[in-house]
Amino acid sequence: MSHGLLSTETTADLRSVMRRFPTGVALLSTGRGDEAVAMTINALMSVSLEPPRILVSVLDHARARPVLERTEEFTVNLLAGEQAELARLFASRTKPTGAGLTDHLQAMNRNGTDCTVLPGALATLSCSVEATYPVGDHSLFLGRVERVVAPADSSAPLLFHQGELAGMPALATTGTH
Template sequence: MPVRDDLRSVMRLFPTGVTVLSSGQGAHAAAMTANSFVSISLEPPRVLVSVMKSSRTYPAIDTTGEFQVHLLSDRQGDLARLFASRDKPFGRELDAHFTTEGDGVEARPYLPGALASLGCRIEERFPGGDHTLFLGRVEHVRPGEDTAGALLFHRGRLTSAPAGAE
């Protein structure tokens, strides 16, 4: 079995959080489900996302130099599936799913019901085979639904981690 297939099989065993990445505006807006997301640093605040170069969202992120990460709650499995599908909404179709906070250059889209949304500006790009790794500086944090559990991807399925006591 090729290493690629082995790696895919092994990575299915490791549970990850599920996010939606979004970027762009108007007719050029794009969004996708992603689980390749990690917090890198609190000072300065940085996160890393991995985006396949052939994805419809890649040009929006690469061109605008910014992206939003929406951490999905366990109540948003339908959105995770929608933004992972080949028929995912694009451009103005995204308006039906996102809400915008602020005006003009300060306008930031977020997904209602998400655990949180992070607004990021790209600081560095790293080649990663058929993906590009985008290191983003977090410029805005919008806390969201704090009573919900987190949506997870494990063994090829969406599952959840219940909200726990702090």
């Protein structure tokens, strides 16, 4: 007798279940010059505020992984709701690389810290890799946040849910933080 529950023992079941959990969407970039790459990610989390650390998950056969390991630095741009087309572009096999990234990202250096800012992003986090953890078919990169760029005005975030990208409607603020 089936109770409508999915088995958690298979990859397909796990993928099906995780599609039910909405996540934010970001653009990870790493490398310089011809080696520069960027990719859409949704496996990102804040690990610690003191000291500031984030964790990103990158598929082992992604173009960005060996570059990330070599450079030991990356930038994460948190995508706004109206940036779904950019998320799709950088999730595709035909994503721009090298000099092609300059059409989308702006290089910025302040106080000796480089980062690639995506205009219109909710925020930009420039990180150095502190540790790498191979896990299954992915690698987890623990990043020490070196710099945060956040515009004063913030729009609604881009979300990924049930295999679709969509802007999140603005939530009413209650005045509490």
